[in-house]
Amino acid sequence: MSERDDDRLCGLFYPDKLKYKPGYAPVDYSYVHKELKKTGVTGKLFWEEYRARCEKDGVSACSYITFAKNYKKFTADKNYTSHIEHKLGLEIEVYWSGPATSYTEPDTGERITAYLFAATMPCSQISYVEAAAGMDEKAWLSCHVNMFRFFGGTPVKVVCDNLKTAVTPHPKRGEIILNEAYLSLGQYYSVAIMPAGVKKPKRKADAEGSAGKTAAAVIAKLRNDTFPSLAALNAGIRKAVKEFNDKTFRKPPEHL
Structure with a gap:
């Protein structure tokens, strides 16, 4: 035996x-x-x-x-309630990421700063990153359009921070109002846009965390590369983001 x-x-x-x-x-x-x-x-x-x-x-x-x-x-x-629960395809969280990057003007050699727009799907943590010349309203809206194209559709809602390119000035207490252009974009795509409540940072925790992690990974991946234009920089970012998503994505179990 x-x-x-x-x-x-x-x-x-x-x-x-x-x-x-x-x-x-x-x-x-x-x-x-x-x-x-x-x-x-x-x-x-x-x-x-x-x-x-x-x-x-x-x-x-x-x-x-x-x-x-x-x-x-x-x-x-233990009869506990899990801390985080997201549903597939329900929402996308968007954010101007803190880390910035740059590209080099070939004629002058000048390094030009580019700002990173980042978005994440909380359930899967799949992310999108795009470099923009500035953080103005036009760039913000354009990044959203490109983001929807990248994800292959639109969610039920988009959650954003209370930045000036998204909302109008609002009182310390009361309703937060989207600016006219951002509201029109949401209506066009039939998406509910929901700014995080004032002094409620938990609403944007996933976006900031994913944005910081993804942006840091992208910047690290491209740190030794030189790009002659914003378009070339974004081509490099798309490749780096694909590698990042392919590496980190796993089918999300319930409640995590």
Whole structure:
């Protein structure tokens, strides 16, 4: 009789003595649940940090799918409510990203700053990034049109920050009003545009987090490349964003 058969018999007669041991480093899901309550922290981010720690320690890490399923089971067993819940295709969050990049004028050698428009689909974390010459209204609207083309359609709603290219000046309290051009764009595409509430940064946490992460990845990827025009820069960005999305996308389990 083989050792495996012995283990099987032992499991039949003494199930408490032979417990399944996963082949990866354990995850403290009570700590995960606590961290997910913090602004900008997502299940995907926490799993990436967990995987990096496992690689550093030379141990195996569970897959993101396993991590998500186990966290869902943990919250169900504890009767907790998961921190983040998004539905596929429901919304896109848009933002002018803090990091900027540049291209070089070939005749003068002058480096010209370009500003990054970033968008994310919260459920899948698939992102779109485009460089613009400025952060004015025309660039803002043009980036939206290109974003819809990139995603192959429009969501139910777009969530944006309270920036001047999106909303009119508003009182400290009261309704936030979209500017006329942005409102017209939403009506044309039959999209509900919803600015984040005043002093409610959690509404834009995914957009800022994804924008910062994606923009940083794009800038790092292109840091040694020189582009003679804004169009050439955007061609490089499209390639870098595709690689970023292909690398990071996984089918999103529920509640993460």
